[in-house]
Amino acid sequence: MEKMLATVEPIQWTEAGVVMLDQRLLPGELIYHTYTDYREVAAAIRDMVIRGAPAIGVAAAMGMALGAERSAARTAEEMGAEVPAIADTLAKTRPTAVDLFWALDRMRRHFEALLAETSGIKEPERVDRIRRGLVEEALAIHRERREADEEIGRLGAALLPAGGRVMTQCNAGALATGGIGTALGVIRMAARDRPLEVLVPETRPYLQGARLTAWELQQEGIPLTLITDNMVGHFLKTGHVGAVVVGADRIAANGDTANKIGTYQIAVLAREHEVPFYVAAPVSTIDLTLASGETIPIEQRSAEEVTHIRGVRIAPDVPAAHPAFDVTPHRLIAAIITERGVARAPYEESLRQLAGPARTKSGKD
Ligand code: MRU
Numbered sequence: 248m249e250k251m252l253a254t255v256e257p258i259q260w261t262e263a264g265v266v267m268l269d270q271r272l273l274p275g276e277l278i279y280h281t282y283t284d285y286r287e288v289a290a291a292i293r294d295m296v297i298r299g300a301p302a303i304g305v306a307a308a309m310g311m312a313l314g315a316e317r318s319a320a321r322t323a324e325e326m327g328a329e330v331p332a333i334a335d336t337l338a339k340t341r342p343t344a345v346d347l348f349w350a351l352d353r354m355r356r357h358f359e360a361l362l363a364e365t366s367g368i369k370e371p372e373r374v375d376r377i378r379r380g381l382v383e384e385a386l387a388i389h390r391e392r393r394e395a396d397e398e399i400g401r402l403g404a405a406l407l408p409a410g411g412r413v414m415t416q417c418n419a420g421a422l423a424t425g426g427i428g429t430a431l432g433v434i435r436m437a438a439r440d441r442p443l444e445v446l447v448p449e450t451r452p453y454l455q456g457a458r459l460t461a462w463e464l465q466q467e468g469i470p471l472t473l474i475t476d477n478m479v480g481h482f483l484k485t486g487h488v489g490a491v492v493v494g495a496d497r498i499a500a501n502g503d504t505a506n507k508i509g510t511y512q513i514a515v516l517a518r519e520h521e522v523p524f525y526v527a528a529p530v531s532t533i534d535l536t537l538a539s540g541e542t543i544p545i546e547q548r549s550a551e552e553v554t555h556i557r558g559v560r561i562a563p564d565v566p567a568a569h570p571a572f573d574v575t576p577h578r579l580i581a582a583i584i585t586e587r588g589v590a591r592a593p594y595e596e597s598l599r600q601l602a603g604p605a606r607t608k609s610g611k612d
Pocket of ligand 1 (some may be wrong): 298299300301343363416417418419420423424428429430455493494496497506508571
């Protein structure tokens with residue numbers, strides 16, 4: 248296999264606990280925290296220490312493994328009584344990114360399988376085997392994220408123009424996945440063999456574009472221009488942009504895609520100016536249980552993230568809204584790039600082929 252591109256590691260499983268890079272402090276400070284309790288991992292997801300749909304899924308899986316590893320349970324039965332509460336705490340962190348619920352379901356199902364597999368083994372060896380099995384599953388999820396990114400990158404790079412400008416939104420990079428990124432993975436792969444410049448909207452109010460994407464691209468020497476969110480229309484009209492490529496938090500069965508707030512307006516403007524708009528995401532982000540984007544739960548974050556920047560008030564004390572995501576209708580999406588292939592309209596068919604059969608849990612529970 249080709250050597251994977253080296254990128255920043257937002258999350259690692261270590262003997263000391265789950266180590267995460269505090270993304271709230273980037274790009275100014277590179278601070279890693281070690282978490283030894285699953286409740287701390289849940290708080291880190293909620294408070295944006297780690298963010299980005301696939302990385303949230305990895306954190307949730309590692310949180311489950313940590314909960315099991317550090318639990319005082321002496322038998323499989325005692326552990327079985329704790330697992331639902333661990334999963335529930337991790338599930339109640341962020342509602343939109345379906346990778347979170349996908350990872351928790353997978354860990355829960357693996358726990359059930361381990362229970363069955365070890366039924367003939369005596370305690371305490373049985374519960375130890377289950378602990379190890381859950382850690383291995385979390386590591387497998389992490390590894391698969393990296394492999395999926397590489398494949399998405401390869402498939403997506405083939406769709407990007409031979410050179411010139413591409414636009415992204417938010418941060419769908421290494422920081423958001425634990426691999427090379429989805430949208431940024433596509434850009435990274437393409438930038439290896441052609442001259443590309445990336446237009447990076449700052450992505451108010453949390454500034455994932457300005458703080459994270461600009462930093463990741465700079466680290467790798469990929470040329471970029473940072474723009475404010477209200478420059479998107481201007482650059483799509485006059486800036487010779489060859490393609491837009493973004494990540495996703497949840498993709499409904501018909502292709503409607505929830506991603507960072509501001510993505511929808513970019514897609515509308517891209518259509519107006521005949522710029523192809525691509526979504527790059529692993530199949531774990533596809534939620535076939537939702538027929539359309541209308542029922543994707545949209546996280547409402549604190550108004551203070553709009554009225555303040557890093558604790559400094561920039562607006563008077565007025566009501567402010569902060570939906571963290573919006574939904575781009577499938578008709579504006581030229582293609583959805585997954586690790587299993589590139590889906591095109593009609594998405595009901597192409598997504599079902601890539602991601603079916605439908606999962607039973609959707610994160611609504
Ligand atoms: O609120 P965030 O920073 O978690 O939102 C992240 C995004 O919207 C990303 O574009 C999406 O999760 C895809 S990350 C590969």
